[in-house]
Amino acid sequence: MSKQRHLTVLGATGTIGVNTLDVVARHPEKFKIVALTANCQVEKLYRQCLQFEPEYAVMLNPDSAGELRHRLRQSGRGTEVLSGVEALEQVAALPQVDSVMAAIVGAAGLRPALAAAQSGKRVLLANKETLVMSGALFMDAVRRHGAELLPIDSEHNAIFQSLPRNFSSDLSENGVRRILLTASGGPFRTVPLSDLENVTPQQACAHPNWVMGKKISVDSATMMNKGLEVIEAHWLFNTAPEQIEVVIHPQSVIHSMVEYADGSVLAQLGNPDMRTPIAYALSYPERIDAGVTPLDLFKIARLDFEKPDFQRFPCLNLAYQALRRGGTAPAVLNAANEVAVAAFLEEKIPFKAIPAIIEKVLADITTRAAESLPDVLSADESARRAAQSMVEAL
Numbered sequence: 001m002s003k004q005r006h007l008t009v010l011g012a013t014g015t016i017g018v019n020t021l022d023v024v025a026r027h028p029e030k031f032k033i034v035a036l037t038a039n040c041q042v043e044k045l046y047r048q049c050l051q052f053e054p055e056y057a058v059m060l061n062p063d064s065a066g067e068l069r070h071r072l073r074q075s076g077r078g079t080e081v082l083s084g085v086e087a088l089e090q091v092a093a094l095p096q097v098d099s100v101m102a103a104i105v106g107a108a109g110l111r112p113a114l115a116a117a118q119s120g121k122r123v124l125l126a127n128k129e130t131l132v133m134s135g136a137l138f139m140d141a142v143r144r145h146g147a148e149l150l151p152i153d154s155e156h157n158a159i160f161q162s163l164p165r166n167f168s169s170d171l172s173e174n175g176v177r178r179i180l181l182t183a184s185g186g187p188f189r190t191v192p193l194s195d196l197e198n199v200t201p202q203q204a205c206a207h208p209n210w211v212m213g214k215k216i217s218v219d220s221a222t223m224m225n226k227g228l229e230v231i232e233a234h235w236l237f238n239t240a241p242e243q244i245e246v247v248i249h250p251q252s253v254i255h256s257m258v259e260y261a262d263g264s265v266l267a268q269l270g271n272p273d274m275r276t277p278i279a280y281a282l283s284y285p286e287r288i289d290a291g292v293t294p295l296d297l298f299k300i301a302r303l304d305f306e307k308p309d310f311q312r313f314p315c316l317n318l319a320y321q322a323l324r325r326g327g328t329a330p331a332v333l334n335a336a337n338e339v340a341v342a343a344f345l346e347e348k349i350p351f352k353a354i355p356a357i358i359e360k361v362l363a364d365i366t367t368r369a370a371e372s373l374p375d376v377l378s379a380d381e382s383a384r385r386a387a388q389s390m391v392e393a394l
């Protein structure tokens with residue numbers, strides 16, 4: 001039997017975090033939770049602490065951490081409760097931890113994920129923003145510190161599964177011609193273009209196939225999510241932008257494909273349930289039960305494919321542009337997107353203002369080489385400021 005894995009789950013109270021703990025709970029002999037983290041959801045993290053009895057719990061928010069500490073003490077639990085960004089980095093780098101699930105949403109996930117890579121952990125990367133913002137730095141940290149990087153995004157996990165086991169990060173050496181990145185097209189794939197002006201956050205978050213956090217749900221509705229995934233694929237698999245083709249596949253059954261030089265196309269299929277890629281990465285290379293309903297091909301009956309409509313989804317184009325521009329441009333794209341999405345969720349701006357704000361921020365901000373974390377963080381900050389002032393001007 002393989003050794004028990006000792007885990008930190010960053011973003012334990014989110015959709016990915018909860019799915020991770022669901023898989024972990026099915027295999028107590030295989031996984032031990034050392035640390036759990038959240039931002040401010042005290043009740044949820046408290047319940048998770050009662051169930052998994054971690055050594056550490058971290059809440060970004062100090063008041064939330066204080067409340068959690070008090071409640072855990074009252075329940076007679078020995079979990080040490082910490083707060084702040086440094087504590088998130090600390091529990092990602094603990095010597096007794098061998099695997100870190102990086103599932104904080106947004107740019108906030110970058111520093112803890114980087115800390116895990118710099119400590120040579122097996123990093124289960126759900127936080128795609130880490131690679132979008134600092135792909136070169138992060139991949140360099142993985143290589144230099146002997147970390148192991150396993151993608152959690154269902155598409156990248158599917159690509160990883162469809163590549164040769166010892167993929168050397170050189171596509172042509174491995175006979176790979178292209179990566180076909182599938183996308184559901186989100187809730188607005190067929191909505192008349194003129195109606196997009198008035199769509200609400202609730203409609204944007206009602207994804208046809210996946211249950212996800214609010215930010216990634218809006219990203220799916222604008223298809224920025226796919227744009228971020230194109231950038232993520234570029235870094236994970238050392239792929240040029242023109243070797244990544246986005247394919248709309250509304251059923252979300254094929255999670256992505258790899259096209260080889262001999263004409264073979266290998267795909268990974270499954271029901272749209274994040275527990276599959278999570279379980280795969282948690283126990284890699286072993287396969288374990290994830291609690292996922294088996295795929296019923298007779299019930300699905302058909303699989304459809306379409307080309308993406310770049311007019312309907314300008315965010316996809318903006319992401320390709322930022323990737324080609326390079327340096328800090330993807331970090332600028334990501335920051336402007338986070339600000340615009342948050343403003344849309346707060347009903348401060350209409351849906352169609354999201355790509356407009358990102359495009360203007362990308363045009364206005366001078367980007368440069370992303371050679372250090374301060375380069376990336378300062379691009380992130382300037383883009384946030386610029387996007388925020390556009391939100392306020394609307």
Ligand SMILES: NC(=O)c1ccc[n+]([C@@H]2O[C@H](COP(=O)([O-])OP(=O)(O)OC[C@H]3O[C@@H](n4cnc5c(N)ncnc54)[C@H](OP(=O)(O)O)[C@@H]3O)[C@@H](O)[C@H]2O)c1
Binds near residue numbers: 106210
């Ligand atoms: N959901 C999916 O199916 C899916 C699929 C592929 C990739 N991903 C990626 O996985 C990541 C997580 O997505 P999600 O859908 O699980 O998000 P989510 O449901 O919104 O959960 C986010 C988690 O991050 C924590 N968090 C939020 N802001 C934080 C901050 N500033 N500092 C520290 N922790 C913070 C939250 O804590 P609180 O609960 O206390 O706020 C929560 O635990 C994202 O990068 C997303 O793109 C998600």
